[in-house]
Amino acid sequence: MDKHLGTTITYNEQELVSLLRDRDNRAFAYLYDNYSGALYGIILQILDNTELSNDVLQEVFINIWRKIESYDPSKGRLYTWMLNIARNASIDTLRSKSFQNSQKNQSFPENVDGLSVGVSQPNIDNIGLKKTLEKLKGEQRVLIDLAYFKGYTHEEIADIEGIPLGTVKTRIRTALQQLRNILK
Amino acid sequence: MNTQEYISSGIVESYVLGLVNDQERAEFERMCAAHSEVRAAREAFEISLERETLANAVAPPKHLRSKILGEIEIEKENNRDSFINRKGVTDNQEEIEKMPVIKMSRWGRYIAAASIVLLVASTALNFYFFNQYKSVTAKYEDVVAQNAAYAQNEKDYQNTINKLSNPAMAIIKMAGDSVPSSPSPSSMATVYWDTRTKDVFLLINNMPEVSAEMQYQLWAIVDGVPVDAGVFDVAKGIVTMKNIPRAQAFAITLEKRGGSPTPQGKMYVLGKV
Numbered sequence: 526m527d528k529h530l531g532t533t534i535t536y537n538e539q540e541l542v543s544l545l546r547d548r549d550n551r552a553f554a555y556l557y558d559n560y561s562g563a564l565y566g567i568i569l570q571i572l573d574n575t576e577l578s579n580d581v582l583q584e585v586f587i588n589i590w591r592k593i594e595s596y597d598p599s600k601g602r603l604y605t606w607m608l609n610i611a612r613n614a615s616i617d618t619l620r621s622k623s624f625q626n627s628q629k630n631q632s633f634p635e636n637v638d639g640l641s642v643g644v645s646q647p648n649i650d651n652i653g654l655k656k657t658l659e660k661l662k663g664e665q666r667v668l669i670d671l672a673y674f675k676g677y678t679h680e681e682i683a684d685i686e687g688i689p690l691g692t693v694k695t696r697i698r699t700a701l702q703q704l705r706n707i708l709k
Numbered sequence: 710m711n712t713q714e715y716i717s718s719g720i721v722e723s724y725v726l727g728l729v730n731d732q733e734r735a736e737f738e739r740m741c742a743a744h745s746e747v748r749a750a751r752e753a754f755e756i757s758l759e760r761e762t763l764a765n766a767v768a769p770p771k772h773l774r775s776k777i778l779g780e781i782e783i784e785k786e787n788n789r790d791s792f793i794n795r796k797g798v799t800d801n802q803e804e805i806e807k808m809p810v811i812k813m814s815r816w817g818r819y820i821a822a823a824s825i826v827l828l829v830a831s832t833a834l835n836f837y838f839f840n841q842y843k844s845v846t847a848k849y850e851d852v853v854a855q856n857a858a859y860a861q862n863e864k865d866y867q868n869t870i871n872k873l874s875n876p877a878m879a880i881i882k883m884a885g886d887s888v889p890s891s892p893s894p895s896s897m898a899t900v901y902w903d904t905r906t907k908d909v910f911l912l913i914n915n916m917p918e919v920s921a922e923m924q925y926q927l928w929a930i931v932d933g934v935p936v937d938a939g940v941f942d943v944a945k946g947i948v949t950m951k952n953i954p955r956a957q958a959f960a961i962t963l964e965k966r967g968g969s970p971t972p973q974g975k976m977y978v979l980g981k982v
Contacts, residue, residue, distance in 0.1 A: 548785055554778055561774070562766030563759075569767055569954060575936065582769055586777045590784065600738060601725065602755045608762065609727045657761060672728050679730075697728065698719030705722055708757040 538603050545593045557586060560604065564611040570655055571615035571674050572624070581618050585611045616676030660707050665700035672697055715740060716750045725754050768906040770952040869910065869947055877905040881959055883980035892963075893917050896977050900927070900959045901947070909938055909950040916943050916977065919963060926964045928972060929956035940968040957982055 536544065536555060544552035564585060568578045588610055596606050618624050655674070658666050671677045671685065679697070683690040710718070723729045724737045740747045813821065872878065878901050885896035897914040911927060919925070924942060927950050928935040938959070939950040958981045963974040 550778070550781065550785075553781055557774060557777060560763075562768050563762040565769040566765050566767040567762060575770075575951065575954070579770060579773055582773060583777050583780070587780055587784070590781050599742070601751065602759070604759045605725055605755045608758070612727060654762065654765065656765075673726055698723065701719040701722035701726070701728075702717060705754055705757070708754070708761050 539598075542593070542596065542598065542603055545590075548590075553586075553590060556589070560607060561586070563604075564607060567608065567611055567654065568615045571612065571619060571676075574624075577618055577624060578615075581611070581614050585614050588614070612673070612676075619676065657704070657707055661700055661703055665696055665703065668693065668697050669700050669704070712740075712744050712746055716747055721747070721750045721754050725751060725758060767954055768908065768952065771908075771949065869949075872903060872908065872910065873901055873947070875903065875905075877903055879904050879982065881980045881982055883959055883961060883978035885978050887979045888960075888976050890975065891977050892975055893977055898961060898978055900950075900980065902953065902956075902959075902982070907952050907954050909953050911941060911948045911950050913941070913943055913948070916961070918943055922966050923963055923974075924966045924968060925961050925977070926968045926972070926974075928960045928962065929953040930958040930960060931956050935960070935972050937968060937970065940964070940966075 536552065541552055541556065545556070561582065565578065565582050568581050568585070569575070572578050572581065585607070589607055592610075596603065600606075655670075658669055661669065668682060668686070671682050672679070677685065679690060679693050683693045686693070720729070720733065720737055724734065729737065737747075741751060881900040881902060883898050883900060885891040885894040888894075893916075896916050898916060899912040899914060901910040901912065902908075903910075909927075909929070916925060924940045926940045927938040929938045930936075931953075936953065936956070937951065938953055941948045941950070958979065960972075960979040961977045962972045963977060964972070965974075
């Protein structure tokens with residue numbers, strides 16, 4: 526940002542964490558400028574709803590600010606911690622009443638039904654991690670989608686798909702090994 | 710299972726993506742602490758995941774940034790106040806309990822009385838100077854804020870020009886005569902849609918004036934479903950609308966002021982992407 530004004534600052538992760546713990550606004554703005562897009566991408570992929578994604582992004586950054594004390598660098602990188610906050614908040618919203626209601630209200634208005642702009646449900650399967658997942662085998666992709674993007678536990682997935690819990694676990698693990706190779 | 714088998718079992722990815730149960734989490738954290746190879750594998754996957762999601766970042770709507778940074782500022786102020794209050798209360802209580810009774814000489818009493826008078830006078834002066842200081846500070850802050858507002862306007866303007874001239878900008882003309890039942894077939898408006906950042910700007914070429922209780926609303930048509938892209942008044946220049954990740958068409962309807970969650974009013978103009 527503002528490269529022409531010469532105000533570009535970069536922090537390494539350690540500096541960033543310690544500034545955030547000191548409640549440094551500039552470090553927080555830096556965090557927002559550098560990572561809000563990536564987190565917003567994931568939130569949009571889970572919720573597929575701009576309005577709610579905006580609310581969730583706001584909630585996520587406020588939680589990052591409030592809970593930075595509880596971030597433990599020995600357990601992973603700062604970004605991983607933030608990504609998990611974003612995913613958890615999105616899945617909580619996905620399962621909330623208000624989300625279920627908002628989905629019902631997405632009606633098809635009379636004024637636009639003459640348009641030939643496609644009639645399928647809105648989906649954003651062609652962006653981001655979801656696109657990466659396209660490279661997985663069909664059954665593996667479904668399981669990762671249920672586990673990561675819909676937030677179902679392995680037990681719930683076993684119920685939904687009607688397959689044994691052990692098989693769910695093995696398939697998800699295999700899919701994740703593939704995912705690592707794809708991302709490399 | 711040896712360390713290498715453990716690393717390639719998928720546990721690293723499950724842990725990083727948050728797909729493990731409590732028992733697996735505890736075990737993985739133990740393994741990380743004990744084996745640097747496990748930790749290195751975790752970091753490597755974290756970095757590739759970070760790279761992947763950063764490469765697929767979607768810019769959030771502009772207004773969210775100031776909203777979120779503003780929230781943080783308020784939160785910071787509140788925490789500071791509650792900390793001071795808590796501290797003040799406990800200190801006073803202790804002082805009251807510990808206070809001894811002292812007998813004073815005659816001179817001592819005069820000196821004590823004089824010092825109280827001085828204290829009162831100095832407090833009054835402090836109060837006066839503090840008020841002066843406050844009013845000057847407030848004026849100064851006004852000037853700084855004004856200056857920042859001008860700078861922001863200038864920057865916004867420059868940004869708009871840069872954005873509109875950028876080669877990734879899609880231009881979608883929305884015309885009244887594309888809508889069979891448009892109340893105003895000669896109406897026209899243009900959407901400038903940045904295909905890279907997904908920012909949406911609107912130029913109003915010709916739209917009829919409407920009454921104060923009504924407002925136009927822009928819709929992005931995504932797979933046949935209208936998605937709210939914001940409301941606007943008929944004004945000159947370019948209006949920044951909501952960020953739209955994907956759409957096949959844009960349309961404008963007339964709605965009650967403040968807009969509707971789904972289109973209720975008549976469609977004025979329409980343009981396909």
